[in-house]
Amino acid sequence: MFQAPYGTHDILPEDQTYWSFLKEKIESLAPLYGYERIDTPIFEEAGLFVRTVGVDTDIVEKEMYTFADRSGGQMTLRPEGTASVCRAYIEHGMASRSQPVKLFYQAPIFRYERPQAGRYRQHHQFGFEAIGDGDAMLDAELIDMAWRFFDSLGLKNLTLQINSIGCPKCRPAYLAKLREYYAGHKEVLCGDCKGRFDKNILRLLDCKKPTCQPLTTSAPRSVEHLCQECAEHFEQLKTHLSTLQLPFEINSSMVRGLDYYTKTVFEIQPEDERGQSTIAGGGRYDGLIGELGAKPTPAVGFATGIERIILNLKKQKVAMPNAQKSTVFIAWLGEVARQTAVKLSGELRQMNIASLITYTPRSLKAQMRQADSAGCNYVAIIGEEEVAQGNVTLRDLRTAKQEPVALAKLVEKLQEIH
């Protein structure tokens, strides 16, 4: 038997309420902050991601779904959303729109990972990108939007962590300091960290191994090695966040796995959780647009993991608004009544009244049971008698009362009830 590919999932009808709930929240929130929807292709030239995400990152190194298309081009199923949006920004000359350009998307994301709770090979993100302004006030506004989004969902006990990882001006000096520091402890480092030492020294900071942990506490902190510009930016960010009354924590060992980040990075996570907890992450990426060959343009953004949000909504037992149920069930008996039933179902739907109906003939009892389990509140019963008299028996399932209603008046009557 076929199965969904490892690490992918079907989203069944019973879960769709969560998805539409989130979508509604996003669509009402985004305009409040001036964000407009953008959709980009599900795959891009592989080079786009290699260039922006970084050759030495795990994503590029071992997690991309890259394939040759029929003309030999290397294509990649998007492993993150920012690069595509920046590509679109450049391609469509959005630099000549009023800045910053604010865009959001909902997109499936593909990474070849070992699946586990909250981690999939295909997952979905809502992403927000604001391109064309470098002020820390924009960072703060963006973080405020993320925070408000989760608040509007009813998620509790979240923490907001921020950090600044500097820019190409100050980072090299900081990295040198880090390297110097860790070089002194190289023999205690875990195997992974020994490897990361040369490749991506920043990563040593968030190693969770008990042997490496103690080292990070006294490691040089990036926020203490920022150039003046970055330091001011970080100060302003903190000020604005406080003004917006966002309860942030500074996590000086938070680094991110994509190379394009500069200055601000942040994450939002549920309090109690273990491994796959981060439900939103992002930061500033002032160098990315320039890296793609366009005029250097500052930008900031973040993405949220939809599956992880839903996981938390379920964990916290957040109630979903109940979906509109089909209200009228058409029960019919006999071939003559069947024709009337078909006609009626058409008329009801024409009038935007939802209805369910039996297709293969079944007993009235069976039809009533079906109406009940489908959550219908009314059953319109059509049998020989009703056909003869030109009416239907309309039964209210909740009060268990029923009365004959002339066929001609039924639609009107049902509209009243609604």
Place this chain on the structure above:
RNA sequence: GUGGGUGUAGCCCAGAGGCCUAAGGCGUCAGGUUGUGGCCCUGAAGAUCGAGGGUUCGAAUCCCUCCACCCACCCCA
């Protein structure tokens, strides 16, 4: 890539070498007298016990191999 765990009907699961021609619950379908739901009752369909091999007179139960999925590390949303 590294570790650990689990695999019995659509779902939850009993079952620990012969009494398993595999039990039960949910769900599905059909009934419970003449055209009526939710509760209850009856019945039916639905499982080559993840796959292959082995041990044994005998395997869902023991052994081996493979596969699938889950969890954790790593990394990230």
